[in-house]
Amino acid sequence: MSTSFDSARVAVIGGGPAGLMAAEALSLQGVQVDVHDAMPSVGRKFLMAGKGGMNITHSEPLEPFLDRYGARREWISPLLETFGPDALRTWLRGLGVETFVGSSGRVFPTDMKAAPMLRAWLHRLREAGVRFHMRHKWTGWQIAGATDAGAPTPDNAAHTLLFATPAGEQIFTYDAVVFALGGASWPRLGSDAAWVPLMASRDVPVRALQPANCGFDADWSPYLRERFAGQPVKSIAISLTDIDEKVHNRQGEILLTETGLEGSLIYALSAVIRERIMADGDVTVTLDLAPGLTLERVIAEVTRPRGSRSMSSHLNGRIGISGVKLALLHEILPKEVFADAARLAPAIKALPVRLSRARPIAEAISSAGGIPFEALNQHLMIEHLPGVFCAGEMLDWEAPTGGYLLTACFASGLVAGRGAAAFVGARAALP
Numbered sequence: 001m002s003t004s005f006d007s008a009r010v011a012v013i014g015g016g017p018a019g020l021m022a023a024e025a026l027s028l029q030g031v032q033v034d035v036h037d038a039m040p041s042v043g044r045k046f047l048m049a050g051k052g053g054m055n056i057t058h059s060e061p062l063e064p065f066l067d068r069y070g071a072r073r074e075w076i077s078p079l080l081e082t083f084g085p086d087a088l089r090t091w092l093r094g095l096g097v098e099t100f101v102g103s104s105g106r107v108f109p110t111d112m113k114a115a116p117m118l119r120a121w122l123h124r125l126r127e128a129g130v131r132f133h134m135r136h137k138w139t140g141w142q143i144a145g146a147t148d149a150g151a152p153t154p155d156n157a158a159h160t161l162l163f164a165t166p167a168g169e170q171i172f173t174y175d176a177v178v179f180a181l182g183g184a185s186w187p188r189l190g191s192d193a194a195w196v197p198l199m200a201s202r203d204v205p206v207r208a209l210q211p212a213n214c215g216f217d218a219d220w221s222p223y224l225r226e227r228f229a230g231q232p233v234k235s236i237a238i239s240l241t242d243i244d245e246k247v248h249n250r251q252g253e254i255l256l257t258e259t260g261l262e263g264s265l266i267y268a269l270s271a272v273i274r275e276r277i278m279a280d281g282d283v284t285v286t287l288d289l290a291p292g293l294t295l296e297r298v299i300a301e302v303t304r305p306r307g308s309r310s311m312s313s314h315l316n317g318r319i320g321i322s323g324v325k326l327a328l329l330h331e332i333l334p335k336e337v338f339a340d341a342a343r344l345a346p347a348i349k350a351l352p353v354r355l356s357r358a359r360p361i362a363e364a365i366s367s368a369g370g371i372p373f374e375a376l377n378q379h380l381m382i383e384h385l386p387g388v389f390c391a392g393e394m395l396d397w398e399a400p401t402g403g404y405l406l407t408a409c410f411a412s413g414l415v416a417g418r419g420a421a422a423f424v425g426a427r428a429a430l431p
Contacts, residue, residue, distance in 0.1 A: 008032065008424040011161060011174040013138050015042025016190075017406060018392025018413035019180035020121060025417025026178075027128040031424060034172065035130060036163060037190065038137035043118045044189040045182065049365075049406075050114025056092065057085040057403035059101045068404045070271060072397040075373040079411040085403070088410055095120045106403055136163040138181070140198050142171055159387055175427065176387040176420040180413060183367030183393035184209040191367075195394065204382055205375050212398040213365035213405075214270055215255075215262030216277075216355040224331050229258040231324045237288035238265050239350075242272045243279050251291050256324055260355060268400040271368065274358050282357075286350040289325045295349045302345040311339060321348065328353075366405055368398040379419025380412060387423055391416035 008031050012023045015037035023033045035042070049055075058065060062084060069076040083091075089099050089107065097117045098110045109117055126132075142160040159174045182191030196206050220229075237251040248269055255263035266273070269285075276283035290298055298319060306314040315321040321329070329338060332351055337343045361367055371390050375382060380395075382388045391412040399405050 008175045008428060009034065010420050010424060011036060011159075011172065011177040012180060012417075013037075013161075013177060014180035014182060014190075014392070015039070015132070016180060016182055016392060016409065017043070017046055018409040018416070019178065020125065021410050021413030022178040022180060022389070022391055022417030022420070023125055023130050024121075024128070025414050026421050027125065027130050029418075029421035029425070031421050033130045034133060034174070035125075036133045036136040036138060036161075036172075038135065039190045040134055042122070042132065042134075043114075045186050045191060046118065046406075047114050048186065048189060053112045054109050054114040054117070055106045055401070055403050055406075056099065056109065057088050057107045057407045059085070059105045059107055065404070068399050068402070069397060069408070070399075072373070076397060076399075076408055076411075078378065079408060079415050083411040083414045085407055088407055091410075092117065095124065104402075133163075133165075136165050136170070138162070138179075138195070138198070139164050139169070141202065175424045176389065178389040178391060178413075178416045178420050179394060180390070180392045180416070181394055183370060184361045185211070185364040185367045185393075187362055191393065193367075199371065202385060204371060204385070206371055207369040207396045209361060209367045209369040210274060211358045211361040211364035212270055212274075212368040213267040213401050214274075214361075214363065215257055215266060215359040216260050216270075216273055217357045217359065218260035218353055218355055220256075220258070220260070221331060224256075224327055225258045228256055228324045228327050231256050232263070233287075233289075233324050233328070235291065236265075236325075237291040238269065238285055239288070240269065240272060240276070240283060240285040243275050248272055254287075256328075259359065261353070262359070264401065267365065268402075270358075270400075271398055273355060274368075277355065277357060282354055284352045284354050286352055287328070289321060289328070289348050289351060290319050293319060295346065298348055299342075299345040302348070303341045306341075311341075311344070315348075319348070365401060366393060366398060368396070370394050370396040372396045377419075379422065380416040381419055381423065387420070389416040389420050389423075 010026050010031050010033055012019045012035045015035050023035050026033045066073050066077050099107050100110055101107055139162045142162055159177055161172050163170045181195045184193035193209055199206055232253050232255050234253040239249045241247050250265050250268055252265045254261050254265045273283055301318040333347055371394055380389050392409045
């Protein structure tokens with residue numbers, strides 16, 4: 001027996017941007033939506049990401065925008081054709097949130113805050129009839145006859161869901177479900193990857209979750225850790241070769257930490273660095289500490305007679321190398337190289353830094369791995385579990401910071417929500 005479309009009920013599991021966008025897409029189609037989240041309130045990681053300024057998307061043209069998704073570009077592209085960065089800004093305007101483009105091309109709300117946007121969005125969702133169930137942690141499916149060998153699986157087995165709640169275990173049955181439970185980064189905010197074995201129990205493939213947009217360890221000396229940890233290294237360039245022998249070059253700044261390096265340049269190359277470490281055990285990146293000067297100019301300036309000045313004073317006076325950059329030279333180079341101007345100058349333009357391992361996934365901004373797109377249809381429904389959709393960081397993709405992560409999360413939530421609405425609509429049309 002089919003369910004009438006007006007009485008269809010769909011669960012959204014996870015209250016981040018992907019889940020909330022799925023809930024909105026469903027509610028716009030007249031579907032009753034229940035959002036379940038394990039935390040006391042929704043959007044916790046979203047709010048944390050916005051504390052330093054809510055970077056919502058990026059203004060660069062679509063082609064280079066799509067390139068940011070690397071090997072998953074072909075799968076992310078249809079999602080962004082449905083709901084790309086321009087559509088996201090228009091949608092925000094409908095919430096009463098105006099945006100502007102910063103000097104880096106990143107797009108921010110005019111007030112730079114995430115909380116007002118989230119409040120306006122939740123108000124609109126509640127007005128549309130979306131119901132929120134907080135402190136409801138999804139713990140699996142209830143499948144009739146699952147303990148009986150050879151027992152048939154009922155049609156709605158994938159939609160009878162178990163939740164751990166303050167009132168004890170509760171069971172809900174839905175006509176479809178959208179999972180948007182995040183990856184494994186920032187588990188204290190709710191993305192703890194507890195869904196991985198639950199999905200595996202239903203034969204859903206899950207590629208191993210790994211840290212993305214993360215820092216990497218460099219095994220610094222105690223002196224460098226104690227004196228320079230937390231300092232930015234500005235106006236540098238970084239270069240490394242990936243496992244396919246392609247050379248990557250980026251310019252900007254990094255952050256020297258107690259354990260190694262992180263920051264925007266490192267995040268942008270984290271997938272490449274991680275893959276090289278997995279393949280080779282470690283990777284050596286090269287830092288250009290004076291990207292505004294040619295090698296010839298650096299050689300000419302550093303090899304000038306310095307008289308009674310120390311090499312450190314000479315470098316500061318001739319090419320502005322001081323502070324943390326100078327400390328990095330001392331850290332990496334043998335004393336005899338630092339004292340030899342002819343050998344020191346090339347090292348300033350290509351300082352080798354060995355990175356040995358990624359920081360733990362709990363520290364990462366995002367995670368790679370998850371449910372592969374190959375296991376889903378174009379509506380993000382799991383092929384062998386009709387009516388079960390997935391969105392956001394649960395899927396196997398990654399992107400650098402700069403608005404790319406959020407944009408794809410919003411887009412995937414919209415596509416999954418529309419797919420779930422179409423699914424229950426088609427079921428309602430059956431005799």
